Amino acid sequence: MLSLDKVFDAQTVLKSIIRETNVVKTYGIAPDCDLYLKPENLQITGSFKVRGSAYKISQLSAEEKAKGVIACSAGNHAQGVALAATKNGIKSLICLPDSAPISKVEATKGYGAEVCLVEGVYDDAYNKAIELKEKEGYTFVHPFDDEDVIAGQGTIALEVLNDLDNIDAIVVPVGGGGLISGIAYTAKHIRPSVKVYGVQMTGAPSMYNSIHDGKIETLDTVQTVADGIAVKRPGDNTFEIVKKYVDDIALVSEDEVSSAILALIEKQKMIAEGAGAASVAAVMFNKFDLKGKRVVCIVSGGNIDVTSLSRVIDRGLMNSGRSASLLIELIDKPGQLKEISSIIADCGGNVTGVHYEKGNTESINGCFLRIEMETRDNNHVKTIKNALREAGFRTTKG
Missing domain, CATH: 3.30.70.260 (ACT domain)
Known part of the structure; x- marks a missing residue:
């Protein structure tokens, strides 16, 4: 069961694996509020995902470790699993959608994993991973719908609350919901007054639709520059946690995210991928009532392909x-x-x-x-x- 004790245990386990990313104050990005960034784009592997995957792998039995692990991912979870498995001397096989940026595919291989490219998006890679799990006996490391993974992501909230007093809100990118589940669960149990807001893309609103309609829904397709949160269906566990602990979810457009990526580059000298900049886009374009508030945006990752970055910058320049x-x-x-x-x-x-x-x-x-x-x-x-x-x-x- 997910518990606050489990999140604190994850914090202890991860001390020797992850980089603690201190919050950074922004200037000129959102003048109506006191905005801070939690730069998980500076994390080892360039994304928060290493937290959840490393904690999950640390909890495996000796027998499970001997058989190896399998995962599916749009890229960031892949790198987290690959690094964590390699550090533990465990074999890892990662199923990635063939649309994943080349940089993420190569980085995953570089961390020691075997890669299986699957035609389609994340959900197609997931189905292939489950098929191989049953066939080969691997342990499946879910990118978001797993209590150990969620607990690992919850360590971000512990760091944010330790770094800053009097936080009014935390704004979090949402794909399948693992990151926001860990953050919302942890923050609400430690400091219930803190608002937790989620952000999805207009081209991949799976959690947004599910929460607003009161039931889990599956999108027919997803299309977004934010490949890290391009998920057709939220998790069963994450849906329940988000429904209980998250205050609101909003949508941002491709143009808004492009503008946020450009603002982060120019104002903060910080590179974020589309998913990572979604939270900043929501604040920049007033998706929530944050005027005069002290706000922390989770910049969840920075693994953006260079060619994609060039296109995004051009689009951001045009939009602004x-x-x-x-x-x-x-x-x-x-x-x-x-x-x-x-x-x-x-x-x-x-x-x-x-x-x-x-x-x-x-x-x-x-x-x-x-x-x-x-x-x-x-x-x-x-x-x-x-x-x-x-x-x-x-x-x-x-």
Whole structure:
């Protein structure tokens, strides 16, 4: 049974395995509240997942350890199980969805695990892992729906409460619910006044839907940049714990998470994956009433693929108005580009790209000019658009 004693035992067991990540105060990310980050992206393996998996493996019998362990994961749990198993001299086999970032697949192998790639998402990898468990006799280390795993994740709450007094709220990313279950259970038993809020993606709202409808539901598909929380169905245990101890769950969009990742990079010099930044996105975009509150966001992981990070940064820049694209319809004659460039420069914008496009325009001599710009924010983009229109140019898109 999950208990506070089990969470404290996990804290003792994990002292020689994990890195205790001290909370960090933020500046400029969420000015309406006193915001702190719990940087589990700096954890060994780059994610909180090592806590739960390492504690689970520590509780196995000698016979279970001899047969080895199997797990399924979108990547972070895989690395946690691989590291914990290798430290204990245990064989590990990890089933990962074939959509998992290459960096996570290679990191899992690097920690000593054998990897089995499965077509589909996390739930497909889970089914394959259960099949192999029955066939080979491995012990299955569940990524979230296991009381030992949940207890391991609960050690995060112990550290947060030890680091900070007078916390009003803890905001936690939610996939299957193991992280928020451990944190909510622990926090509510030690300091009941602390609010615990969960965050899911609009493209993977399994726990959100289940809690709001009062029963466990399974999504047909999930699609999100936050692969670490792309789960079709919450766990049986985690659903009950979340229902009892979590105060509310909200959804954030891809664009909001992209903006949060960019803000963490620029304001905190911190790299977070999509799942890790979901909690920060919820605070940035006012998903909960946190004005004037002391808030801790769990940045659950930092294992983002470099190519994905590049795309996310570009998207974040566009969403925040730091970069913009304008499509201008004009008459094809000399001097147009010079005049447009001068207007943009006078407004303080910086032209980074120009592309000439022929298209269907009202005039037979018409054309389109696509301008890429660096700008300060969305208001700056509006100022430039207005200046161009006042000069007689027609912006049709961007």
